[in-house]
Amino acid sequence: MFKRLCVIGTGLIGGSIARAARAQGLCQSVVAYGREKNLPNLQHAKALGVIDAFYTDITAALDGVDLVMIATPVGTMQNIFELLKPHWNPHTIYSDAGSTKGSVVAAAQAVFGQVPGNFVPAHPIAGAERSGVEASVPDLFQNRRLIITPLADTDADAVAKLTTFWQRIGSSVSVMSVEHHDTVLAATSHLPHILAFALVGLLGRKDEQREIFKYAAGGFKDFSRIASSDPTMWLDICLANKNEIIPLIQQLKDELSNIEQLLVNDQAEKLFDTFTYARNARQRFLDTLDD
Ligand SMILES: NC(=O)C1=CN([C@@H]2O[C@H](COP(=O)(O)OP(=O)(O)OC[C@H]3O[C@@H](n4cnc5c(N)ncnc54)[C@H](O)[C@@H]3O)[C@@H](O)[C@H]2O)C=CC1
Ligand SMILES: O=C(O)C(=O)Cc1ccc(O)cc1
The missing domain is CATH 3.40.50.720 (NAD(P)-binding Rossmann-like Domain)
Known part of the structure; x- marks a missing residue:
């Protein structure tokens, strides 16, 4: 070829x-x-x-x-x-x-x-x-x-x-298109990597870090894997696509604040609905993966 x-x-x-x-x-x-x-x-x-x-x-x-x-x-x-x-x-x-x-x-x-x-x-x-x-x-x-x-x-x-x-x-x-690519990848790749770096950084700074990593259950182990990615490569990606990434960070903060408030106010039903919505959204996403 x-x-x-x-x-x-x-x-x-x-x-x-x-x-x-x-x-x-x-x-x-x-x-x-x-x-x-x-x-x-x-x-x-x-x-x-x-x-x-x-x-x-x-x-x-x-x-x-x-x-x-x-x-x-x-x-x-x-x-x-x-x-x-x-x-x-x-x-x-x-x-x-x-x-x-x-x-x-x-x-x-x-x-x-x-x-x-x-x-x-x-x-x-x-x-x-x-x-x-x-x-x-x-x-x-x-x-x-x-x-x-x-x-x-x-x-x-x-x-x-x-x-x-x-x-x-x-x-x-x-x-x-170039623009659509950068919008989609900001959400599906760039934001999750930033989240992993932030979460692992937060937990890593805690006194009990040895305990945290020792007893990391499946979910955290899976999610923290991408925080082992190359910092140079990710610095470049984040700077290059920051205009798409920054609004998503803001939206994520809003989601976390919402969950925080539901917990503060013991709104169990709404919390259940929040988790159920995400679970169903992921299932819909998996169902359409072959499209
Ligand atoms: N790592 C991944 O999972 C993926 C990475 N990419 C993209 O692929 C590209 C490469 O990523 P990786 O292979 O993971 O990185 P890598 O760090 O494994 O390899 C990059 C290579 O480029 C060389 N390099 C750096 N600056 C150079 C320069 N100025 N001139 C010549 N060589 C230079 C480095 O010495 C290294 O050998 C990046 O643009 C990244 O965003 C795309 C899809 C997945
Ligand atoms: O390790 C992983 O799960 C990744 O997500 C790898 C990856 C990193 C960067 C890309 O642009 C595409 C794929």
């Missing part, structure tokens, strides 16, 4: 894309670009067989490449576009895996003036709280969703080819 894939950011996502593309025979070779300070990680990626070669020189890294995947934290994307700009090839497909799309498109606009038609913004809704190439696996995207957020000028052939690429590594591909 592709001759040579170049991954920029060989971590959990970049490494998993490389492994999956190789496993499915979607490219003949995989190379990586990285910075000098990241050499040990690139050497490790090569030793693991995730990539065939790595370069700290972007010209060498892009030689013969027909697919570039950017999988670095979203706050680095503008620098990556600056790096790519002098070598931009109209016959190459460029894409990314960033968790926010408005900020990535804005970064491309800032560098190129107009977002190039052969850059296809994308986001795999698959991942983990772990980072780095050692956490990468070839089946990370199996039975998961992948969102493409094309712009009016995005090349339809590039979108079609990238759609096939993601489908062949197991993803179900949806297309939506």
Whole structure:
């Protein structure tokens, strides 16, 4: 499908894309670009067989490449576009895996003036709280969703080819606008991560923290898992999508205040209704997951 894939950011996502593309025979070779300070990680990626070669020189890294995947934290994307700009090839497909799309498109606009038609913004809704190439696996995207957020000028052939690429590594591909993506993901991914960081931070500061984590029942263990996620990656995501996230934090505070008042006033029936509404809403959500 592709001759040579170049991954920029060989971590959990970049490494998993490389492994999956190789496993499915979607490219003949995989190379990586990285910075000098990241050499040990690139050497490790090569030793693991995730990539065939790595370069700290972007010209060498892009030689013969027909697919570039950017999988670095979203706050680095503008620098990556600056790096790519002098070598931009109209016959190459460029894409990314960033968790926010408005900020990535804005970064491309800032560098190129107009977002190039052969850059296809994308986001795999698959991942983990772990980072780095050692956490990468070839089946990370199996039975998961992948969102493409094309712009009016995005090349339809590039979108079609990238759609096939993601489908062949197991993803179900949806297309939506950049704005809709950022609104939806703020609610379903960004707010829950902030909540996990806040809750684990709160409990971690308490004197009885040893007890709290020792007796963590299933629910807290599940929910606190995402608080182990990479702080750099989440700082970038939260800053990039803060306009969507801040109103949701306010709404969440209102929900918590409501529950607090129901408890203060012993309004058992209303509290029961609140829990029942959420439980039914989740069931409706699960019922429609296959749509
Ligand atoms: N972790 C997850 O579950 C998911 C992450 N994403 C997105 O994918 C991207 C990558 O995330 P992960 O793979 O989890 O992170 P990671 O921390 O595992 O890997 C990121 C890699 O990028 C490299 N890097 C950072 N700045 C760089 C720069 N300026 N130039 C070259 N390389 C640089 C790092 O050295 C590292 O190897 C992020 O944009 C994230 O928002 C998307 C879906 C899921
Ligand atoms: O570990 C988890 O449960 C995640 O939610 C992983 C994740 C993190 C960031 C994304 O943009 C998409 C998926």
